[in-house]
Amino acid sequence: MRLGVLDVGSNTVHLVAVDARVGGRPTPMSDWKTSLRLVEHLDDDGAITDKGKKKLVAAVAEAAELADKLNCTELLAFATSAIRSASNGDEVLAHVAKHTGVELEVLSGEEEARLTFLAVRRWYGWSAGRITNLDIGGGSLELSTGSDEHPDLALSLDLGAGRLTHQWFDADPPERKRVNALRDYIDAELTEPARQFAQFGEPGVAVGTSKTFRTLARLTGAAPSSAGPYVKRRLTAPGLRQLIAFISRMTAADRAELEGISSDRSHQIVAGALVAEASMRALGIEELEICPWALREGVILRRIDKGLA
Structure with missing residues (x-):
């Protein structure tokens, strides 16, 4: 079919x-x-x-x-x-x-988080134990954690890279005070989700999905997409902090010249990086594995699970 x-x-x-x-x-x-x-x-x-x-x-x-x-x-x-x-x-x-x-x-924000989590679980399998997944879209951030195919906790916050860029940045490159103000805002928005996630303990695997995370991993040295989906890619907190210090001083046009980032994403990658860094810090994550499957695969898997004619 x-x-x-x-x-x-x-x-x-x-x-x-x-x-x-x-x-x-x-x-x-x-x-x-x-x-x-x-x-x-x-x-x-x-x-x-x-x-x-x-x-x-x-x-x-x-x-x-x-x-x-x-x-x-x-x-x-x-x-x-x-x-x-x-x-x-x-x-x-x-x-x-x-x-x-x-x-x-x-899709509701929770549905989006749950379907993405399903795709991640199928990719890593049961041997991964508890998985915590972070997904940054253009409009929202989805967070989920669980030991089964259905997460114990699935949240969605209006912390998407495109949304925050549109709301917070009116200069190119963004003004330092606006970057700092946005960082404080994101931290405040993540306070309660971090408390909820802490109840479930540390994950066996912490995962990042979405184009934003793939781009951030590539900008910090991960293999290009041409290397295929089975190459392990990671994003570390120290590498991300160094990247933010670098790209936040660049114009969108200059960022578009970097290997691994498209012109469509270059204008919003600073906000995306700030969300990624704050999320990892709030959840106590020092390293993320980058999963090639995300929401679309979750939608497909849900449909297959319902049976095909």
Whole structure:
């Protein structure tokens, strides 16, 4: 059964096509995405603007057309933080459905954390013991921990790299006082989650998922994506602190010249790095393993688990 998985995130609209089978590995046979930066298309009331809706409709329509050309028998279409938190989210969903025929399922923050955790657990297996996972998206940060396939604790915070960049930084490079103020804000937002996580003890494996973590690991010396998914990649707290001191003084254009970071991500990587560093510090994590599977794989695995016709 060929599944199309359409992920409408805060940064991109991303379509993968997978030949799914029970017991099979959810490896994409086709992968397409386009930049969206939906969190940058919010007005002062938190509503997605007409320009944002127009860009979203165009991207979803293109993805749906491609899914049809790829002979996908089912399209799993979902949206995350940007639409979830938009004040006109329901209106935007109706608008997209009317103009594209695609009905997006809006995942709650907890669902997003749980599905990502499922993918991570399947990647590492039972021998990993307790897993704690961190995932930084464009609009939100998801945190989860557990010893089974379903986490004991799954949280979502509005600490996405794109959202914080849009809200906090108005200069390029960002002003030092704004960087420090954002760091204090993130620390405050993580105080209660850190207390909750502390109740479960130290994990056997601490994991980072998402493009932000992969980029940060690459910028601190991890293998490039061309080396394949099975190469172990890690991100350490000391390496991350050194990286922040370096990239926070650079313009987005200069950061885009660094090996391992795209121009689409260079403007928000400082905020993403601050969230990563603060999260690791709050949870007492000195090193993260970078997992190649994340939310999309979790969505696929959930669908396979329900049975395929």
